[in-house]
Amino acid sequence: MTISGLFKKSFYLFLLLSLFNCKYGFAQKTVLEYVETRIGTAPSTIESARSHSEAGSELKGQTIPVVGAPHGMTQWTPQTRSTETKCIAPYYYTDSLFQGFRGTHWLNGSCVQDYGTLTIMPMSGELKVNPELRATPFVHEKEKTSPDYYGIGLEDYKINAEVTASLRSAMMRFTFESDDESFIVVEPNSDEGEGFVEIFPEKGEITGYNPVHRIYQGSGQSAGFSGYFVLKFDKKITQFGVWKGDTIVPGGRLYQGKGMQEKLGAYIGFGAARQTVLVQIGTSFTSLEGARLNLQKEIEGKSFETIQKTTQKLWNAALGKAEVKGSENDKKLFYSALYRTKLSPRLYSDFDGKYPSFAGGTPLQKAEGFDYYCDYSMWDTFRAAMPLHHLLEPEQSGDMMQSLVKKAEEGGWMPIFPCWNHYTSAMVGDHSMSVIADAYVKNIRNFDLESAYTSLRKNAFEVNTDTKSYAAGKGRRALESYLKYGYVPLEDSVWQAFHKREQVSRTLEYAYDDYCLSVLASGLGHKDDAIALKKRALNYQNVIDPSTGYARGRYADGSWIKSFDPFVKRSSFITEGSPAQYTWFVPQDVAGLQKIMGGSKAFSNKLDTLFEQGHYWHGNEPNHQIPYLYAFAGQPWKTQKLVRKIIREEYDTGMGGLSGNEDGGQMSAWLAFSMMGFYPVTPGSPVYVLGSPVFEETVLNLKGKKFSIIAKGVSATALYIQSATLNGKPFTKTYLLHEELIKGGKLVLQMADKPNKNWGANISDLPPSLSE
Numbered sequence: 001m002t003i004s005g006l007f008k009k010s011f012y013l014f015l016l017l018s019l020f021n022c023k024y025g026f027a028q029k030t031v032l033e034y035v036e037t038r039i040g041t042a043p044s045t046i047e048s049a050r051s052h053s054e055a056g057s058e059l060k061g062q063t064i065p066v067v068g069a070p071h072g073m074t075q076w077t078p079q080t081r082s083t084e085t086k087c088i089a090p091y092y093y094t095d096s097l098f099q100g101f102r103g104t105h106w107l108n109g110s111c112v113q114d115y116g117t118l119t120i121m122p123m124s125g126e127l128k129v130n131p132e133l134r135a136t137p138f139v140h141e142k143e144k145t146s147p148d149y150y151g152i153g154l155e156d157y158k159i160n161a162e163v164t165a166s167l168r169s170a171m172m173r174f175t176f177e178s179d180d181e182s183f184i185v186v187e188p189n190s191d192e193g194e195g196f197v198e199i200f201p202e203k204g205e206i207t208g209y210n211p212v213h214r215i216y217q218g219s220g221q222s223a224g225f226s227g228y229f230v231l232k233f234d235k236k237i238t239q240f241g242v243w244k245g246d247t248i249v250p251g252g253r254l255y256q257g258k259g260m261q262e263k264l265g266a267y268i269g270f271g272a273a274r275q276t277v278l279v280q281i282g283t284s285f286t287s288l289e290g291a292r293l294n295l296q297k298e299i300e301g302k303s304f305e306t307i308q309k310t311t312q313k314l315w316n317a318a319l320g321k322a323e324v325k326g327s328e329n330d331k332k333l334f335y336s337a338l339y340r341t342k343l344s345p346r347l348y349s350d351f352d353g354k355y356p357s358f359a360g361g362t363p364l365q366k367a368e369g370f371d372y373y374c375d376y377s378m379w380d381t382f383r384a385a386m387p388l389h390h391l392l393e394p395e396q397s398g399d400m401m402q403s404l405v406k407k408a409e410e411g412g413w414m415p416i417f418p419c420w421n422h423y424t425s426a427m428v429g430d431h432s433m434s435v436i437a438d439a440y441v442k443n444i445r446n447f448d449l450e451s452a453y454t455s456l457r458k459n460a461f462e463v464n465t466d467t468k469s470y471a472a473g474k475g476r477r478a479l480e481s482y483l484k485y486g487y488v489p490l491e492d493s494v495w496q497a498f499h500k501r502e503q504v505s506r507t508l509e510y511a512y513d514d515y516c517l518s519v520l521a522s523g524l525g526h527k528d529d530a531i532a533l534k535k536r537a538l539n540y541q542n543v544i545d546p547s548t549g550y551a552r553g554r555y556a557d558g559s560w561i562k563s564f565d566p567f568v569k570r571s572s573f574i575t576e577g578s579p580a581q582y583t584w585f586v587p588q589d590v591a592g593l594q595k596i597m598g599g600s601k602a603f604s605n606k607l608d609t610l611f612e613q614g615h616y617w618h619g620n621e622p623n624h625q626i627p628y629l630y631a632f633a634g635q636p637w638k639t640q641k642l643v644r645k646i647i648r649e650e651y652d653t654g655m656g657g658l659s660g661n662e663d664g665g666q667m668s669a670w671l672a673f674s675m676m677g678f679y680p681v682t683p684g685s686p687v688y689v690l691g692s693p694v695f696e697e698t699v700l701n702l703k704g705k706k707f708s709i710i711a712k713g714v715s716a717t718a719l720y721i722q723s724a725t726l727n728g729k730p731f732t733k734t735y736l737l738h739e740e741l742i743k744g745g746k747l748v749l750q751m752a753d754k755p756n757k758n759w760g761a762n763i764s765d766l767p768p769s770l771s772e
Contacts, residue, residue, distance in 0.1 A: 217497070243267065377419070
């Protein structure tokens with residue numbers, strides 16, 4: 001056969017195999033394979049982040065490359081920083097030294113603290129226990145990263161280190177490729193020096209714990225529980241010991257920290273040989289017995305590959321709730337974002353349902369018929385991350401709502417920002433009202449609604465007069481002032497809170513929360529409460545100065561603060577932003593806000609000023625709904641233009657591809673919703689405002705039904721909606737209802753590169769508002 005003939009035959013065989021693979025899926029990527037877990041681990045490369053950020057941490061996404069199941073109890077990450085200190089993540093892409101694998105409870109993308117963690121480090125040759133001294137160079141090009149697996153070659157030690165994980169447990173595989181002594185160091189990362197370790201060499205085990213401490217309200221106090229761990233090794237231990245600081249005690253079996261802020265831990269050796277060591281790890285927040293049970297039930301008797309494949313299936317199922325058709329890079333951007341929305345809230349209950357009591361730790365409780373969760377970054381995630389979860393995972397969301405109910409029952413008050421299984425009062429607002437009302441209007445019912453309402457009502461109507469419990473974070477901040485004046489006046493410094501003052505932001509957010517509770521009250525038949533709360537939902541009017549049209553500080557006598565610049569980057573009465581940015585946080589009554597400003601035209605002009613003069617800051621959450629507000633003024637084409645611009649300018653797939661802290665998944669939830677083409681401007685209502693979809697097609701798999709969004713002709717420039725049909729019928733509304741999505745159906749959008757300023761411009765097409 002000639003070379004030409006051989007080439008032709010090979011070509012046709014290749015073509016046939018390609019067609020076969022495409023048909024049967026062998027060549028197709030799974031959705032998990034699009035995830036880049038390291039996005040946000042480097043300082044932001046986004047221009048607006050540098051323009052608006054003040055604190056150094058605001059320039060970072062604060063994410064970590066997580067290994068573990070969605071919403072897992074303990075997640076695993078390579079460690080490059082050895083502390084649990086506030087605002088320091090365990091891993092930064094700019095670091096070059098690997099200190100071990102950390103079992104972390106880091107709140108994804110936050111500026112809080114890690115807690116209850118442990119670190120496991122393999123090494124060969126000379127034993128080094130201090131994390132800075134044992135650290136070894138690694139290069140990012142050799143990292144293998146995925147939510148189900150992380151692997152890295154440690155060249156100086158000649159070790160290949162790998163980890164995979166389940167919900168509460170993990171397995172590590174260390175391949176020692178030198179003839180030197182093989183060691184593993186275990187460290188409970190207690191900055192206070194209160195950790196505990198114990199070695200059982202005859203059983204091939206190490207157990208221990210790391211006590212958890214509070215921050216914000218009650219900072220430094222014990223949280224009442226610990227992060228417990230049980231490690232089992234498959235190779236015979238030939239030497240062992242414990243260590244404190246730089247002092248190593250060969251043959252030591254146990255060490256209990258004395259709270260002297262010294263590092264401590266255990267080490268074991270396996271002899272001088274080339275070998276592979278498997279480590280099984282069980283973790284728990286209840287006890288060593290709970291950690292052992294979790295290990296036995298989840299991974300005991302299973303291979304590394306079996307555990308990894310099980311976790312792969314969990315991730316593909318979770319991410320596969322949204323199927324998208326578009327460019328490979330956009331799929332990477334989208335599924336990486338969707339992954340980051342599924343790291344918190346965190347599972348807290350053991351395999352048998354036990355969990356530490358909220359706000360104290362004891363006695364142990366048992367979740368009957370649900371999984372118990374904590375670590376809700378509520379001020380951030382109520383906006384889009386929790387609504388996204390309500391949409392894609394309603395059953396699990398019900399468990400998360402029941403977890404909030406149990407917190408209120410066990411602690412006496414509904415928590416405002418529940419983290420570390422405790423009260424914090426870390427931020428402003430009272431947004432458990434939002435997420436529970438949002439679950440209710442989206443027909444999530446697998447939680448105790450009446451108990452939830454009782455606790456939420458207490459937060460909204462009862463001032464906590466107990467000085468001690470109020471200082472501990474129980475009760476709505478500044479509620480007495482809010483009830484008396486209809487706003488929080490500047491004289492009230494709100495001293496018992498991490499975020500002090502910020503009176504205008506509190507008023508705006510409380511008014512919205514009152515709206516959410518009014519929805520729940522109405523639905524449950526509490527008519528008098530519903531009327532009172534609906535009236536309070538208009539309290540935003542008390543802090544929008546009609547003479548300027550901007551949110552403005554106000555004194556108790558009704559006068560406005562005299563020195564006022566709406567565009568100043570920071571103001572004492574505003575939370576993390578400017579008055580011009582916070583003015584737009586009236587999601588429950590955008591039509592009413594327009595009236596104060598002088599009508600829809602003045603409203604739109606003010607929005608134009610915000611965007612055109614560079615005052616919009618996407619890197620912080622209170623801005624997130626603003627681009628969608630043009631739809632309320634009959635100019636949805638401006639929303640379409642801006643949303644697409646923000647997607648392309650504020651996010652990318654590089655390691656610095658977030659424009660601010662990820663904050664529990666909220667930054668990514670905005671992106672995921674917006675790339676699909678809609679956004680929940682007003683959680684607590686069943687309405688999603690349309691934007692500009694990036695994908696040719698998005699299919700949502702919702703409780704056995706499929707809802708498709710097809711964007712015909714969509715491209716980088718063809719971003720404007722010309723016309724639409726919903727289930728084959730002409731559609732001019734600029735919003736979708738939740739019920740329309742879960743019923744299944746098809747929204748078809750005709751896209752073009754020039755706006756159709758008539759589509760969606762009629763009053764009947766606008767999203768609903770409270771005042772209408």
